[in-house]
Amino acid sequence: MEKKLYHCAAYYPELWDETFIRSDIEHMKKIGINCVRMAEFAWHFMEPEQDKIDVSFFVRVADILYENGIDSIICTPTPTPPIWITHDHPERLIVTNKGEHYIHGGRQHVCSNDAFVRERSYIIVEALAKAFANHPGVIAWQIDNEMKANNCMCQSCRRLWHKWLKDRYGTIEDLNEKWGTEVWSQAYNSFDQVVQPFVNREAHNPSLLTEYTRFSRQTLNEYAFAQADIIRKYSTAPITHDIYSGFHIDSEGLFNYLDFTSMNGYTGDDGFNKWLFDFDFYRGIRSDGRFFVTETSPNYAGAILGVGRPHRDGFLEIEALASYASGGFGFSYWHFKQHRCGSELPHGSLLSAWNKPTTGYFQAQKVEKMRKTVEKAFLSTTHEKPQIAITYSEMAREFYETEPILEGKSYFDHMFNLHNCMQNAGLNKDLLPEGAPLDDYKLLFTPFLPYVSDDFLNKAIDFVKNGGTWLIGPMTGSRGEYHTVNTDCCLGKIEQTAGVSVELYHPFSGTGAYLEAFGISAPAFLHGGALRATDSRSLGRISGGLSEGYSFLTEKSMGKGKVVLLSVMPNMFEQAGRELITRLIDHYAIGAGVSNRYRASNGTAVICRSGEGEFKRVITVINGTDREGWYELDDDAISLFSGAVCPKGICKLAPFGYDVLVVKK
Amino acid sequence: MEKKLYHCAAYYPELWDETFIRSDIEHMKKIGINCVRMAEFAWHFMEPEQDKIDVSFFVRVADILYENGIDSIICTPTPTPPIWITHDHPERLIVTNKGEHYIHGGRQHVCSNDAFVRERSYIIVEALAKAFANHPGVIAWQIDNEMKANNCMCQSCRRLWHKWLKDRYGTIEDLNEKWGTEVWSQAYNSFDQVVQPFVNREAHNPSLLTEYTRFSRQTLNEYAFAQADIIRKYSTAPITHDIYSGFHIDSEGLFNYLDFTSMNGYTGDDGFNKWLFDFDFYRGIRSDGRFFVTETSPNYAGAILGVGRPHRDGFLEIEALASYASGGFGFSYWHFKQHRCGSELPHGSLLSAWNKPTTGYFQAQKVEKMRKTVEKAFLSTTHEKPQIAITYSEMAREFYETEPILEGKSYFDHMFNLHNCMQNAGLNKDLLPEGAPLDDYKLLFTPFLPYVSDDFLNKAIDFVKNGGTWLIGPMTGSRGEYHTVNTDCCLGKIEQTAGVSVELYHPFSGTGAYLEAFGISAPAFLHGGALRATDSRSLGRISGGLSEGYSFLTEKSMGKGKVVLLSVMPNMFEQAGRELITRLIDHYAIGAGVSNRYRASNGTAVICRSGEGEFKRVITVINGTDREGWYELDDDAISLFSGAVCPKGICKLAPFGYDVLVVKK
């Protein structure tokens, strides 16, 4: 696929008179769109009545596009089942944890665990796969749209849930033991008695809640995998899914079964760092260093229940540039032409419903100009592999959904805050899912990971023995697989691994405790452990509060590397807390020999690519703020945009300004 | 009816021992009550068991009242169906969009689209109509109480909904085309598949939502019309309904079928302008310049879930005076005597449940004194017909309920804000429903009207050709009848009418755009269009933001008049925005030759009446604020209250002070 940087838009020709296709293509060419996404919501159009299937329209559109030099990504239409699937069949609808069900009139209102829904989904996917089997314009497939694990409570889910539990536990006694159901007399005598966690006056057992989430995530992925299997029978084009990072889903499992990673993102002008976070995560999932931005608005998001603020002039360019520089090989708008109807009618687009260019049209033309300028340099290089990995676990996020003990913030909030600290410290990093290999990293940071599997632990220990530094963060190891508390010691195997004994474990906020290390004293917050260094060296001391004098930071040598435990979190919402975290990570990044770092003003991203070709290095600099910024060059470089030579040293960057600088070999 | 200004109270004699009637009447006389409203919640009292009907009690009470010089308004008791209607019949209850149903124990808990409910309603109405057929004391009828279009989701509504759609669209293909249901594969194969818009995870199609609202409004009116038809078989007394302006209902359709307009209003001391808004609207609905205030509290509103603050001494007088001066021919309290039980037991009243005068009693006596002072002057004059009309569309309000894109404010909020600007500018105006004739106006202002029907457009064009000035406001014309977006051009026929082309259309808030006209520069907000004046003259320019340099204000001559388009709204929540709007309206009011204007301090209302009799003009001045105010007289006048001569020029008015000044011929 990567002969070009894709510049793409979602296209719904089925909603318009066919005569528009020619003029639409003219507009695409004027903007520079070289690929479209199609068909994701068109199930009724393809199969208005059961078994009356005809997908030829989309083949015809893809033909015309291809003739005009525009590729296609074909999407399966399963998010929007036609009325004949649900009319008179309420049992196929998703049931919420309040016992309410969704209905026809939105999308993704049916339960993908329902047998009929699955059967009909696979039939329409197969029809589409057959029709596009060898189409030369089809560069990729997309499964469904922004899937989410719904924790559906329907009767189909109930039956599958009981089967899933039986397969997983074997005996009900084993489930009772692992979940600790004697608490509050919740024990079950058979699998078919196990409740679905509908909303209750009292909180459910966390084992039940977390396991139901696992069940929902796994069965959703099975549905996606089955679609991929069908497509693969007919087509060799790679398969993806357009994930939205706010939804609950096992994206690690999903993308490792599919062929490449894609993401949708919608932020305002203040959201540049959120993009960087997402790029660092979606790039890393499959360890292939690439991803596709499947959706973003060319100007503003919107639906009848709310419309966003338009981006300022030029913001779209820095979104696209940051994406391409960070490993994105495609950047796609939602959507080409404004809907004339339906709940998303006020959403931003390139063309208006009356076929006039919008504010987004002109912004996208600027993007295209930028894209052309950088394409050659970017295609001949790849994003420089980070030497720092932060464990970002979607399963950890689910644990904190079950047990929201992060003081009003989410797992994402805290991880985003940490990512920002590291971003500002000029560190190039990946956000790694738990299953990813650690081979090429030097420093691994694993905070807030309640359950540490043996697989993960062993991989991390191997990483350390081979010379890596593993910085274990607070709460990591504090829960078991089934969302219970350890009974041997507070943090399970983490304690022995880190060479510590947790003497006290409790919430630190409001206790007056301070964390002292590196000459900094920062207030403590969240749950944490007061340590005794048994087989390690203490590097930080708790002062004040209920754990006065204990350690919160230890270091232990292991093989060629080090295990460091930060057992209490400095409050990152205060300056001293951010400083302590930054110093700590900095210290171990230096110690671990991390080399790819940069210096720049806060909010200015420096993204480096390198490769075998003409350029030694391609340095993208972007100021994501409305204040003037700066960055420092280590070598003289040439701006791809101005052609000017930038001598090494400090360079200024205007608010929301950017540049791409190449260092020749 | 208009031989007097009515001073009235709601009366529930059925709740008390009959012996109280005589003493109640004594109190009424002491206060000056000359009319009562009766029977609206007494269905069980009249028909405790099905078909066991006896309404003679109310006839007897009306007789006694009449003997004592007190008229009656008889209300149909349909808001409160007895237990035998719903016991064991849950299918007759209203179902909400969350699938919950109401139950016996409140009021208006049954669906007026249910066949049995309708049948029994009409039977009891007929019994009442017969009994009061020729009663000399009955001056009017009231249908039900504060009706609201419930968007009920019951099975009766489901059946009627499908029938309503079939009657309206003919074929399902037509519905699918008009609603654009291919979006998200929502298309229907038959009418009986069309869902009712229960709450869903995703927003419903706006066409579905807006049409369901139309359906609910229309069928509710049918129910009211049927009641009116029955009454008319027996009685010639005029029929009304007591509307509450906060509820959803097609009041234009309703009151044009009934015989006069009535409204209920409850505000605190800070709500004087809300009264003026309501008077300007309810006076105009039937183009007869009159209305009745059917309910307001003599001191404070209240129910067990909350009690309002008592009005300050004298506030009730200015409510009543403003009402009478503005075209109100009746002013009625809710209610005469405090309930001893039920959910409204803490509500303010004239008499307490233990038969003592309340704070409201003494206030009402002051009202009576005022009423007597002004009655002769008011009866010999009528409210001066405004020359400015503002289109106030209840259907527009429904569009914005479906699609709330007014940045956290409601349609009412924005219209109220505009009304206040015009109030402060001293402009006498009507708030006109879409169907009202425009013959007698000089300036028509139509902002925020998403769907402009051909009927309305043609009427407005005729108005312009005959010399009127039509000031079209932002968003007007931006949606079609079925809540879709236009596909020919942004604002449909408005563009040609105004002689413009909308080049860009987008949200303006937060984009840094300013609107420049009349030497004022005001921040833009809400959605709006950037114009190119094709067949018109630009009078205002957008500076900054994404539409820099385009026009937002154009003027075009047509026939003897002008079409003006204000395509982007200045932010009325900031001073510069209010100034720009005020200047704009002022400019066109002057240009259109609007003559009935006044000068007064902000918050001081000047309400003029004139007629054929003794007085050239009767000028009511009311300071609705707690600050000293002033007004300017064009002629010498005499105060009806003090008898003093007020020479022309500036006069002061105390906080919450008032006066009525007559200019003799």
Add this chain to the structure above:
Amino acid sequence: MEKKLYHCAAYYPELWDETFIRSDIEHMKKIGINCVRMAEFAWHFMEPEQDKIDVSFFVRVADILYENGIDSIICTPTPTPPIWITHDHPERLIVTNKGEHYIHGGRQHVCSNDAFVRERSYIIVEALAKAFANHPGVIAWQIDNEMKANNCMCQSCRRLWHKWLKDRYGTIEDLNEKWGTEVWSQAYNSFDQVVQPFVNREAHNPSLLTEYTRFSRQTLNEYAFAQADIIRKYSTAPITHDIYSGFHIDSEGLFNYLDFTSMNGYTGDDGFNKWLFDFDFYRGIRSDGRFFVTETSPNYAGAILGVGRPHRDGFLEIEALASYASGGFGFSYWHFKQHRCGSELPHGSLLSAWNKPTTGYFQAQKVEKMRKTVEKAFLSTTHEKPQIAITYSEMAREFYETEPILEGKSYFDHMFNLHNCMQNAGLNKDLLPEGAPLDDYKLLFTPFLPYVSDDFLNKAIDFVKNGGTWLIGPMTGSRGEYHTVNTDCCLGKIEQTAGVSVELYHPFSGTGAYLEAFGISAPAFLHGGALRATDSRSLGRISGGLSEGYSFLTEKSMGKGKVVLLSVMPNMFEQAGRELITRLIDHYAIGAGVSNRYRASNGTAVICRSGEGEFKRVITVINGTDREGWYELDDDAISLFSGAVCPKGICKLAPFGYDVLVVKK
């Protein structure tokens, strides 16, 4: 029981390997735990399948504990019914007023009005009672856990509700008359038509709401009484229930049937005054001057949905000391060992799930040291009987739940505010339920009591005739038994009793009215009555607002005592309001000859005990604030902690400091 001060913890040995029991007991001894609470959530453990009952495990544990000098309180396990009670039996689940039902997976999810639930509850209780019939270690029984009147809407409740109404009213006509159901045509033709008050669009009749609450409270108590009756067949140990003061329940009725009063309380460091309030209430319910603190956390409360902040070092000691000093004969932690699973796994405890001491462990050791120091002095004395009683009516609270007219605050909020005023004024007082005898008091204060029963009125009048002062507060007498308004006069028999006529009754907030008495002028708030003193003397005058010149404070002599009526409330959320209230109570406390008062800084509690033994008086002083405080001693005294002599006069007290001072005879 009272040979010792109990120091206790909740213990769940059934959740752990039996081998832990020995080491657990060692820890208990190290801390000083001399009693445990057991078995409250262990129904499934005792009866995993229907009729397969075995409670011997708990007998065995109690045996071992007893051998080690540790007593037991045995709890009935009825809050946590096993799965076989509800699987396939949704009809046994509690139904909320939204029509939702709870499910297995929490606790107290079944309706205790269901016949099967009752039958099975009584069977398991009897098995437990038999097994522990003569156990020497069992010092008490506990019924269920933190029961709450649920206002359940299930079908069993529906049937019992109709029966309850029939028993209470006899005829439906009587119910209709008492509830005033002709309002809104709500009248019923038979008892089986009477609705349960599910949530409705409109508020229900307050008579219905308040009566349903009465029904729910009474039937819940019946369930508890039946459990007590069963236990009493086998055991002579006293029976209690651990109430949580936030829940709805008739605790007066409950504890008068049981044998002693217990309460659970969880506050943060800022909640010291809440403890004092609870002690003053729970001590007084049975007029025996004693209570048991059944639950509090040794460090912080918590569940998966939220964790509290840990107490500061030493706060646990002042909670325990205040409890023992105020009449508490037991102080118990929840819980001994952290759960390893279930929804309360993050809750504070003495031991962690991995068997290490927690922060709470060390705090509890400090408590034990304190307890030993005071035990002898406390066991030889009793809490000095207050001479002031404040009526604290849980039924009043229910009236205000039905009709929340306290301006955004609850009945508790206002009563707590008043209690704080009196606390700061150094007054020793009881919060008395309506049924308690008044014999030993001098001043009775009865504010905010909507319904005054004849029994209560007659008792209060007797109290006055015998020399007492009855200070009647605002709103008292304003509602009838069935939550209606009086029709003879505003406050019913209160008016004659106080020798007044209420001339106007209305909300006072925002009206500009001030209350003038004792040289203080304070803003008025809430509903109140403007008085004419008919057979009394006015002591306070309303100035401004709508009731200018009327009285709000009257005094009338009756027999040897006085009736005082405070008919409008000064705003206690403002300084002048608190001053007026304090002066008023102070004035009548002095007048009534109240002698047991003290002087201390705001927030410092002085709690006095006296008795027949060695000590004339035992004075506990506790500073519940983070500021330095002081108290004044009337005699020289000796500190039990330091042994030092404290001369009479002013003494300082550190933030959160305490002392116990004995005055020898």
